[in-house]
Amino acid sequence: MDITVADDPSEKSIIVKEAGGVGMIEAFPLTRDFYHQFVIPAALIEQEEEKELQAYMATEKHPVAKILPTTTVLKAKPAPYMAVFSSKGPNYITPEIIKPDITAPRVRIFVAWSLVATDHTAERPENYNIASGTSMACPHVSGIAAILEFYNPSWCPAAIMSAVMTTATVTDNTGQPIRNFPDGTQATPFDYGSGHVNPFAALDPGLIYDFDTSDVINFLCSYGASSRQLRNLTGKLVNCKNPLTPSYNLNYPSIGVFEVKGRLSVSRTVTYYGKSPTVYSANVVNPEGVKVMVTPPTLKFTKAGEKKSFKVSFTPHKRSKGTSFVFGSLTWSNGIHKVRSPIGVNVLSL
Incomplete structure (x- = not known):
C-alpha cells in the first residue's frame, strides 16, 4: 500500500485516495496556518525536512513510512494567537467601525458535518470534519449569543453584541498580549477586534452599549x-x-474615528445592568500621538436600566501615515466589572 509524498499543496488527498493511496506526506511551511482537509491519514513536514525525505527515498529501493495516530494537546501555550487569514481590518466601507468586532476559535475546529457537503466520489460519508475560517468562529459566537438571549430575554441584538465585545480578553493564557502567528508581533484591534470572546464574562457585562x-x-x-x-x-x-x-x-461598543482634523469629541451612552448602586471609573490607554479625555470620568448608577452618557475627546499631536490607525482603549470599571472598548484613530491633520 502506498503513501504519497506531495510537494504541491494543490495536490488533494482525495486524488491520492482515488488512486489507491492510503496515506500522504505533504511538505508545507509550518510557519503558516494550515487549514487543508484530508480524507486519508496525512503528515505535514517542513520543506527542509522534505529534502531529507527525498534523499532517503533516492537511496532506498523500497522506502518505508509510517504515519502515527494523532494526539490531542491540551493547555498549549501561548493561546490564543491570531491566524494569518480571514476578516481582518481595516474596514474600508465604514472605517469608523473597527473590524472585526470579536475573535473566536476558528483554526482546525472539530465540527459536526453535513452529508450534503460530503464529496461522495471519495466515499466519505462522515458526520464530522476538521475545518477552519470565519465559518468556524461564527458558530461559537452564535451559540454564546443564544445563551445570552436565554438568560436576558429583554436584550436586543445590539445589547448582546455589546456584552460579547466589551468582556472579551486581549491577553493570552500566559498573561501576555495576544500575538500574531507566525511572526509573533503584537496583535491589534484590526486582528482581533475587541478581543477573544469570553462567554462567562459576557453573562455579566455590567454596562451595555445599546442602539x-x-x-x-x-x-x-x-x-x-x-x-x-x-x-x-x-x-x-x-x-x-x-x-x-x-x-x-x-453607540457602538468600539470607538473609531477616521480622518480626524484637530480636536474631536465622540458621544456614547451606557446602560447599567446590576443590582446595587455603583460607580464606574474610566481608564484610558492613549493611542500613540493622541491624547484621549473622558468626560465625566466617573459614572454613578443607582438602579438597573439607568443610562448615562459621556464624551470621549481626542486631541491629536501626530498625523497618521495615510489611512493607518493607532490604537488605544477605554475601560469602565467598578472594581468588579471591566467594560472595555477598543479605540482606533486615524489623524488627517492637527
Whole structure:
C-alpha cells in the first residue's frame, strides 16, 4: 500500500485516495496556518525536512513510512494567537467601525458535518470534519449569543453584541498580549477586534452599549443613504435628520474615528445592568500621538436600566501615515466589572 509524498499543496488527498493511496506526506511551511482537509491519514513536514525525505527515498529501493495516530494537546501555550487569514481590518466601507468586532476559535475546529457537503466520489460519508475560517468562529459566537438571549430575554441584538465585545480578553493564557502567528508581533484591534470572546464574562457585562433601528438609520444617512434606499431597507418612508448625526456617534461598543482634523469629541451612552448602586471609573490607554479625555470620568448608577452618557475627546499631536490607525482603549470599571472598548484613530491633520 502506498503513501504519497506531495510537494504541491494543490495536490488533494482525495486524488491520492482515488488512486489507491492510503496515506500522504505533504511538505508545507509550518510557519503558516494550515487549514487543508484530508480524507486519508496525512503528515505535514517542513520543506527542509522534505529534502531529507527525498534523499532517503533516492537511496532506498523500497522506502518505508509510517504515519502515527494523532494526539490531542491540551493547555498549549501561548493561546490564543491570531491566524494569518480571514476578516481582518481595516474596514474600508465604514472605517469608523473597527473590524472585526470579536475573535473566536476558528483554526482546525472539530465540527459536526453535513452529508450534503460530503464529496461522495471519495466515499466519505462522515458526520464530522476538521475545518477552519470565519465559518468556524461564527458558530461559537452564535451559540454564546443564544445563551445570552436565554438568560436576558429583554436584550436586543445590539445589547448582546455589546456584552460579547466589551468582556472579551486581549491577553493570552500566559498573561501576555495576544500575538500574531507566525511572526509573533503584537496583535491589534484590526486582528482581533475587541478581543477573544469570553462567554462567562459576557453573562455579566455590567454596562451595555445599546442602539436601535433609528440609530442605524442615522448612521446610514451619515454615509449618504437616500430616502429610496432607506425605504427599500425599512419598508417605509424615512427622511434623514438635518443636521446629520456624525457616523462616529453610533453607540457602538468600539470607538473609531477616521480622518480626524484637530480636536474631536465622540458621544456614547451606557446602560447599567446590576443590582446595587455603583460607580464606574474610566481608564484610558492613549493611542500613540493622541491624547484621549473622558468626560465625566466617573459614572454613578443607582438602579438597573439607568443610562448615562459621556464624551470621549481626542486631541491629536501626530498625523497618521495615510489611512493607518493607532490604537488605544477605554475601560469602565467598578472594581468588579471591566467594560472595555477598543479605540482606533486615524489623524488627517492637527
